[in-house]
Amino acid sequence: MPDLLPLLGDEPSERSDAARNRAALLAAGRDLVAHCGTEAVTMEAVAERAGVGKGTVFRRFGTREGLMAAVLDADEREWQAAVISGPPPLGPGAEPWERLVAFGRSRLVTTLTHADLIRAAGGFGSRSQPAHAFTVLHLRHLLRELGVTGDLPMLATALLAPLEVPLLDAAVRAEDYPVERVLASWLDLARRITAG
Structure with a gap:
Protein backbone atom coordinates (compact mmCIF):
# COMPACT_ATOMS: atom_id res chain seq x y z
CA MET A 1 0.00 0.00 0.00
CA THR A 63 16.87 28.20 20.67
CA ARG A 64 16.28 28.34 24.40
CA GLU A 65 12.96 30.09 23.66
CA GLY A 66 12.03 27.21 21.38
CA LEU A 67 12.83 24.75 24.16
CA MET A 68 10.76 26.74 26.66
CA ALA A 69 7.87 26.92 24.19
CA ALA A 70 7.99 23.13 23.79
CA VAL A 71 8.00 22.57 27.57
CA LEU A 72 5.10 25.00 27.93
CA ASP A 73 3.24 23.26 25.09
CA ALA A 74 3.60 19.89 26.85
CA ASP A 75 2.07 21.34 30.03
CA GLU A 76 -0.64 23.08 28.02
CA ARG A 77 -1.63 19.79 26.38
CA GLU A 78 -2.11 18.20 29.80
CA TRP A 79 -4.29 21.12 30.91
CA GLN A 80 -6.35 20.89 27.72
CA ALA A 81 -6.83 17.16 28.25
CA ALA A 82 -8.22 17.90 31.72
CA VAL A 83 -10.67 20.41 30.21
CA ILE A 84 -11.74 18.02 27.44
CA SER A 85 -12.02 14.76 29.35
CA GLY A 86 -10.93 15.24 32.95
CA PRO A 87 -13.19 15.01 35.97
CA PRO A 88 -15.81 17.68 36.60
CA PRO A 89 -16.12 20.51 37.23
CA LEU A 90 -13.18 21.42 34.95
CA GLY A 91 -13.98 18.50 32.67
CA PRO A 92 -17.39 17.50 31.31
CA GLY A 93 -20.28 16.56 33.56
CA ALA A 94 -20.80 19.71 35.61
CA GLU A 95 -23.23 22.55 34.99
CA PRO A 96 -21.90 25.23 32.61
CA TRP A 97 -21.52 27.86 35.36
CA GLU A 98 -19.56 25.41 37.54
CA ARG A 99 -17.35 24.60 34.56
CA LEU A 100 -16.80 28.30 33.87
CA VAL A 101 -15.80 28.94 37.48
CA ALA A 102 -13.47 25.91 37.44
CA PHE A 103 -12.01 27.09 34.14
CA GLY A 104 -11.25 30.56 35.53
CA ARG A 105 -9.72 29.22 38.72
CA SER A 106 -7.67 26.59 36.89
CA ARG A 107 -6.46 28.99 34.20
CA LEU A 108 -5.46 31.57 36.80
CA VAL A 109 -3.48 29.02 38.82
CA THR A 110 -1.92 27.50 35.69
CA THR A 111 -0.87 30.89 34.36
CA LEU A 112 0.65 31.97 37.67
CA THR A 113 2.42 28.62 38.02
CA HIS A 114 3.88 28.88 34.51
CA ALA A 115 4.36 32.66 34.35
CA ASP A 116 8.18 32.50 34.20
CA LEU A 117 8.01 29.74 31.61
CA ILE A 118 5.50 31.73 29.53
CA ARG A 119 7.80 34.76 29.67
CA ALA A 120 10.82 32.63 28.74
CA ALA A 121 8.95 31.36 25.67
CA GLY A 122 8.04 34.97 24.81
CA GLY A 123 9.50 35.08 21.32
CA PHE A 124 7.05 32.36 20.41
CA GLY A 125 4.00 34.40 21.43
CA SER A 126 3.84 33.17 25.02
CA ARG A 127 1.21 30.47 24.77
CA SER A 128 0.93 29.21 21.23
CA GLN A 129 -1.82 30.35 18.89
CA PRO A 130 -3.49 26.89 18.97
CA ALA A 131 -3.47 26.98 22.79
CA HIS A 132 -5.06 30.43 22.79
CA ALA A 133 -7.61 29.35 20.17
CA PHE A 134 -8.53 26.33 22.32
CA THR A 135 -9.24 28.46 25.39
CA VAL A 136 -11.32 30.97 23.44
CA LEU A 137 -13.28 28.17 21.76
CA HIS A 138 -13.93 26.49 25.11
CA LEU A 139 -15.10 29.76 26.67
CA ARG A 140 -17.39 30.40 23.70
CA HIS A 141 -18.88 26.93 24.20
CA LEU A 142 -19.51 27.57 27.89
CA LEU A 143 -21.00 31.00 27.22
CA ARG A 144 -23.30 29.52 24.58
CA GLU A 145 -24.40 26.82 27.05
CA LEU A 146 -25.17 29.59 29.57
CA GLY A 147 -27.43 31.29 27.03
CA VAL A 148 -25.16 34.28 26.45
CA THR A 149 -25.84 36.09 23.20
CA GLY A 150 -23.85 38.71 21.37
CA ASP A 151 -20.32 38.62 20.02
CA LEU A 152 -19.19 35.40 21.74
CA PRO A 153 -15.61 35.46 20.36
CA MET A 154 -15.06 38.95 21.79
CA LEU A 155 -16.77 38.12 25.08
CA ALA A 156 -14.63 35.00 25.43
CA THR A 157 -11.51 37.03 24.68
CA ALA A 158 -12.56 39.60 27.29
CA LEU A 159 -12.93 36.81 29.86
CA LEU A 160 -9.59 35.30 28.95
CA ALA A 161 -7.55 38.52 29.01
CA PRO A 162 -7.40 38.94 32.82
CA LEU A 163 -6.05 35.38 33.08
CA GLU A 164 -3.01 36.04 30.87
CA VAL A 165 0.49 36.92 32.08
CA PRO A 166 0.59 40.65 31.20
CA LEU A 167 -2.57 41.51 33.15
CA LEU A 168 -1.75 39.12 35.99
CA ASP A 169 1.71 40.69 36.24
CA ALA A 170 0.11 44.11 36.53
CA ALA A 171 -2.34 42.96 39.20
CA VAL A 172 -0.33 40.46 41.25
CA ARG A 173 3.24 41.74 40.85
CA ALA A 174 2.91 45.48 40.28
CA GLU A 175 -0.23 46.21 42.34
CA ASP A 176 0.35 43.41 44.86
CA TYR A 177 -3.26 42.23 44.67
CA PRO A 178 -3.89 38.91 46.41
CA VAL A 179 -4.71 36.08 44.01
CA GLU A 180 -8.10 35.70 45.73
CA ARG A 181 -8.93 39.29 44.78
CA VAL A 182 -8.00 38.66 41.15
CA LEU A 183 -10.17 35.54 41.06
CA ALA A 184 -13.11 37.32 42.74
CA SER A 185 -12.82 40.13 40.21
CA TRP A 186 -12.74 37.64 37.34
CA LEU A 187 -15.84 35.89 38.72
CA ASP A 188 -17.60 39.25 38.95
CA LEU A 189 -16.79 39.89 35.28
CA ALA A 190 -18.01 36.40 34.36
CA ARG A 191 -21.29 36.95 36.25
CA ARG A 192 -21.88 40.27 34.49
CA ILE A 193 -21.27 38.72 31.07
CA THR A 194 -23.45 35.70 31.72
CA ALA A 195 -26.23 37.76 33.31
CA GLY A 196 -26.56 39.60 29.99
Missing part, protein backbone atom coordinates in the same frame (compact mmCIF):
# COMPACT_ATOMS: atom_id res chain seq x y z
CA PRO A 2 1.44 3.44 -0.91
CA ASP A 3 2.24 5.98 1.79
CA LEU A 4 -0.65 8.33 2.37
CA LEU A 5 -0.21 12.06 2.53
CA PRO A 6 -0.30 13.37 6.10
CA LEU A 7 -3.47 15.06 7.27
CA LEU A 8 -3.44 18.72 8.22
CA GLY A 9 -2.46 19.01 11.86
CA ASP A 10 -0.89 15.55 12.02
CA GLU A 11 2.44 15.40 13.76
CA PRO A 12 5.17 14.49 11.30
CA SER A 13 6.41 10.96 11.79
CA GLU A 14 9.80 10.67 13.42
CA ARG A 15 12.33 7.94 13.92
CA SER A 16 12.01 6.04 17.17
CA ASP A 17 15.36 7.36 18.45
CA ALA A 18 14.29 10.93 17.64
CA ALA A 19 10.99 10.37 19.48
CA ARG A 20 12.87 9.00 22.51
CA ASN A 21 15.24 11.98 22.46
CA ARG A 22 12.33 14.44 22.20
CA ALA A 23 10.57 12.80 25.16
CA ALA A 24 13.79 12.76 27.20
CA LEU A 25 14.53 16.40 26.40
CA LEU A 26 11.02 17.55 27.32
CA ALA A 27 11.13 15.54 30.55
CA ALA A 28 14.53 17.05 31.39
CA GLY A 29 13.28 20.57 30.62
CA ARG A 30 10.13 20.12 32.69
CA ASP A 31 12.14 18.64 35.57
CA LEU A 32 14.61 21.54 35.55
CA VAL A 33 11.80 24.10 35.47
CA ALA A 34 9.97 22.36 38.32
CA HIS A 35 12.97 21.89 40.59
CA CYS A 36 15.33 24.73 39.68
CA GLY A 37 13.22 27.40 37.96
CA THR A 38 13.39 28.67 34.41
CA GLU A 39 16.69 30.49 35.00
CA ALA A 40 18.43 27.13 35.43
CA VAL A 41 17.21 25.84 32.10
CA THR A 42 19.99 26.05 29.56
CA MET A 43 20.52 23.98 26.46
CA GLU A 44 23.57 22.44 28.15
CA ALA A 45 21.70 21.58 31.36
CA VAL A 46 18.84 19.95 29.44
CA ALA A 47 21.25 17.97 27.26
CA GLU A 48 23.15 16.73 30.31
CA ARG A 49 19.99 15.79 32.20
CA ALA A 50 18.57 13.98 29.13
CA GLY A 51 21.85 12.19 28.40
CA VAL A 52 22.23 13.56 24.88
CA GLY A 53 24.61 15.94 23.16
CA LYS A 54 23.99 19.68 23.23
CA GLY A 55 23.68 19.65 19.43
CA THR A 56 20.64 17.40 19.71
CA VAL A 57 18.89 20.04 21.83
CA PHE A 58 19.70 22.78 19.34
CA ARG A 59 18.60 20.67 16.35
CA ARG A 60 15.31 19.82 18.06
CA PHE A 61 14.37 23.25 19.47
CA GLY A 62 16.61 25.80 17.74
Whole structure:
Protein backbone atom coordinates (compact mmCIF):
# COMPACT_ATOMS: atom_id res chain seq x y z
CA MET A 1 0.00 0.00 0.00
CA PRO A 2 1.44 3.44 -0.91
CA ASP A 3 2.24 5.98 1.79
CA LEU A 4 -0.65 8.33 2.37
CA LEU A 5 -0.21 12.06 2.53
CA PRO A 6 -0.30 13.37 6.10
CA LEU A 7 -3.47 15.06 7.27
CA LEU A 8 -3.44 18.72 8.22
CA GLY A 9 -2.46 19.01 11.86
CA ASP A 10 -0.89 15.55 12.02
CA GLU A 11 2.44 15.40 13.76
CA PRO A 12 5.17 14.49 11.30
CA SER A 13 6.41 10.96 11.79
CA GLU A 14 9.80 10.67 13.42
CA ARG A 15 12.33 7.94 13.92
CA SER A 16 12.01 6.04 17.17
CA ASP A 17 15.36 7.36 18.45
CA ALA A 18 14.29 10.93 17.64
CA ALA A 19 10.99 10.37 19.48
CA ARG A 20 12.87 9.00 22.51
CA ASN A 21 15.24 11.98 22.46
CA ARG A 22 12.33 14.44 22.20
CA ALA A 23 10.57 12.80 25.16
CA ALA A 24 13.79 12.76 27.20
CA LEU A 25 14.53 16.40 26.40
CA LEU A 26 11.02 17.55 27.32
CA ALA A 27 11.13 15.54 30.55
CA ALA A 28 14.53 17.05 31.39
CA GLY A 29 13.28 20.57 30.62
CA ARG A 30 10.13 20.12 32.69
CA ASP A 31 12.14 18.64 35.57
CA LEU A 32 14.61 21.54 35.55
CA VAL A 33 11.80 24.10 35.47
CA ALA A 34 9.97 22.36 38.32
CA HIS A 35 12.97 21.89 40.59
CA CYS A 36 15.33 24.73 39.68
CA GLY A 37 13.22 27.40 37.96
CA THR A 38 13.39 28.67 34.41
CA GLU A 39 16.69 30.49 35.00
CA ALA A 40 18.43 27.13 35.43
CA VAL A 41 17.21 25.84 32.10
CA THR A 42 19.99 26.05 29.56
CA MET A 43 20.52 23.98 26.46
CA GLU A 44 23.57 22.44 28.15
CA ALA A 45 21.70 21.58 31.36
CA VAL A 46 18.84 19.95 29.44
CA ALA A 47 21.25 17.97 27.26
CA GLU A 48 23.15 16.73 30.31
CA ARG A 49 19.99 15.79 32.20
CA ALA A 50 18.57 13.98 29.13
CA GLY A 51 21.85 12.19 28.40
CA VAL A 52 22.23 13.56 24.88
CA GLY A 53 24.61 15.94 23.16
CA LYS A 54 23.99 19.68 23.23
CA GLY A 55 23.68 19.65 19.43
CA THR A 56 20.64 17.40 19.71
CA VAL A 57 18.89 20.04 21.83
CA PHE A 58 19.70 22.78 19.34
CA ARG A 59 18.60 20.67 16.35
CA ARG A 60 15.31 19.82 18.06
CA PHE A 61 14.37 23.25 19.47
CA GLY A 62 16.61 25.80 17.74
CA THR A 63 16.87 28.20 20.67
CA ARG A 64 16.28 28.34 24.40
CA GLU A 65 12.96 30.09 23.66
CA GLY A 66 12.03 27.21 21.38
CA LEU A 67 12.83 24.75 24.16
CA MET A 68 10.76 26.74 26.66
CA ALA A 69 7.87 26.92 24.19
CA ALA A 70 7.99 23.13 23.79
CA VAL A 71 8.00 22.57 27.57
CA LEU A 72 5.10 25.00 27.93
CA ASP A 73 3.24 23.26 25.09
CA ALA A 74 3.60 19.89 26.85
CA ASP A 75 2.07 21.34 30.03
CA GLU A 76 -0.64 23.08 28.02
CA ARG A 77 -1.63 19.79 26.38
CA GLU A 78 -2.11 18.20 29.80
CA TRP A 79 -4.29 21.12 30.91
CA GLN A 80 -6.35 20.89 27.72
CA ALA A 81 -6.83 17.16 28.25
CA ALA A 82 -8.22 17.90 31.72
CA VAL A 83 -10.67 20.41 30.21
CA ILE A 84 -11.74 18.02 27.44
CA SER A 85 -12.02 14.76 29.35
CA GLY A 86 -10.93 15.24 32.95
CA PRO A 87 -13.19 15.01 35.97
CA PRO A 88 -15.81 17.68 36.60
CA PRO A 89 -16.12 20.51 37.23
CA LEU A 90 -13.18 21.42 34.95
CA GLY A 91 -13.98 18.50 32.67
CA PRO A 92 -17.39 17.50 31.31
CA GLY A 93 -20.28 16.56 33.56
CA ALA A 94 -20.80 19.71 35.61
CA GLU A 95 -23.23 22.55 34.99
CA PRO A 96 -21.90 25.23 32.61
CA TRP A 97 -21.52 27.86 35.36
CA GLU A 98 -19.56 25.41 37.54
CA ARG A 99 -17.35 24.60 34.56
CA LEU A 100 -16.80 28.30 33.87
CA VAL A 101 -15.80 28.94 37.48
CA ALA A 102 -13.47 25.91 37.44
CA PHE A 103 -12.01 27.09 34.14
CA GLY A 104 -11.25 30.56 35.53
CA ARG A 105 -9.72 29.22 38.72
CA SER A 106 -7.67 26.59 36.89
CA ARG A 107 -6.46 28.99 34.20
CA LEU A 108 -5.46 31.57 36.80
CA VAL A 109 -3.48 29.02 38.82
CA THR A 110 -1.92 27.50 35.69
CA THR A 111 -0.87 30.89 34.36
CA LEU A 112 0.65 31.97 37.67
CA THR A 113 2.42 28.62 38.02
CA HIS A 114 3.88 28.88 34.51
CA ALA A 115 4.36 32.66 34.35
CA ASP A 116 8.18 32.50 34.20
CA LEU A 117 8.01 29.74 31.61
CA ILE A 118 5.50 31.73 29.53
CA ARG A 119 7.80 34.76 29.67
CA ALA A 120 10.82 32.63 28.74
CA ALA A 121 8.95 31.36 25.67
CA GLY A 122 8.04 34.97 24.81
CA GLY A 123 9.50 35.08 21.32
CA PHE A 124 7.05 32.36 20.41
CA GLY A 125 4.00 34.40 21.43
CA SER A 126 3.84 33.17 25.02
CA ARG A 127 1.21 30.47 24.77
CA SER A 128 0.93 29.21 21.23
CA GLN A 129 -1.82 30.35 18.89
CA PRO A 130 -3.49 26.89 18.97
CA ALA A 131 -3.47 26.98 22.79
CA HIS A 132 -5.06 30.43 22.79
CA ALA A 133 -7.61 29.35 20.17
CA PHE A 134 -8.53 26.33 22.32
CA THR A 135 -9.24 28.46 25.39
CA VAL A 136 -11.32 30.97 23.44
CA LEU A 137 -13.28 28.17 21.76
CA HIS A 138 -13.93 26.49 25.11
CA LEU A 139 -15.10 29.76 26.67
CA ARG A 140 -17.39 30.40 23.70
CA HIS A 141 -18.88 26.93 24.20
CA LEU A 142 -19.51 27.57 27.89
CA LEU A 143 -21.00 31.00 27.22
CA ARG A 144 -23.30 29.52 24.58
CA GLU A 145 -24.40 26.82 27.05
CA LEU A 146 -25.17 29.59 29.57
CA GLY A 147 -27.43 31.29 27.03
CA VAL A 148 -25.16 34.28 26.45
CA THR A 149 -25.84 36.09 23.20
CA GLY A 150 -23.85 38.71 21.37
CA ASP A 151 -20.32 38.62 20.02
CA LEU A 152 -19.19 35.40 21.74
CA PRO A 153 -15.61 35.46 20.36
CA MET A 154 -15.06 38.95 21.79
CA LEU A 155 -16.77 38.12 25.08
CA ALA A 156 -14.63 35.00 25.43
CA THR A 157 -11.51 37.03 24.68
CA ALA A 158 -12.56 39.60 27.29
CA LEU A 159 -12.93 36.81 29.86
CA LEU A 160 -9.59 35.30 28.95
CA ALA A 161 -7.55 38.52 29.01
CA PRO A 162 -7.40 38.94 32.82
CA LEU A 163 -6.05 35.38 33.08
CA GLU A 164 -3.01 36.04 30.87
CA VAL A 165 0.49 36.92 32.08
CA PRO A 166 0.59 40.65 31.20
CA LEU A 167 -2.57 41.51 33.15
CA LEU A 168 -1.75 39.12 35.99
CA ASP A 169 1.71 40.69 36.24
CA ALA A 170 0.11 44.11 36.53
CA ALA A 171 -2.34 42.96 39.20
CA VAL A 172 -0.33 40.46 41.25
CA ARG A 173 3.24 41.74 40.85
CA ALA A 174 2.91 45.48 40.28
CA GLU A 175 -0.23 46.21 42.34
CA ASP A 176 0.35 43.41 44.86
CA TYR A 177 -3.26 42.23 44.67
CA PRO A 178 -3.89 38.91 46.41
CA VAL A 179 -4.71 36.08 44.01
CA GLU A 180 -8.10 35.70 45.73
CA ARG A 181 -8.93 39.29 44.78
CA VAL A 182 -8.00 38.66 41.15
CA LEU A 183 -10.17 35.54 41.06
CA ALA A 184 -13.11 37.32 42.74
CA SER A 185 -12.82 40.13 40.21
CA TRP A 186 -12.74 37.64 37.34
CA LEU A 187 -15.84 35.89 38.72
CA ASP A 188 -17.60 39.25 38.95
CA LEU A 189 -16.79 39.89 35.28
CA ALA A 190 -18.01 36.40 34.36
CA ARG A 191 -21.29 36.95 36.25
CA ARG A 192 -21.88 40.27 34.49
CA ILE A 193 -21.27 38.72 31.07
CA THR A 194 -23.45 35.70 31.72
CA ALA A 195 -26.23 37.76 33.31
CA GLY A 196 -26.56 39.60 29.99
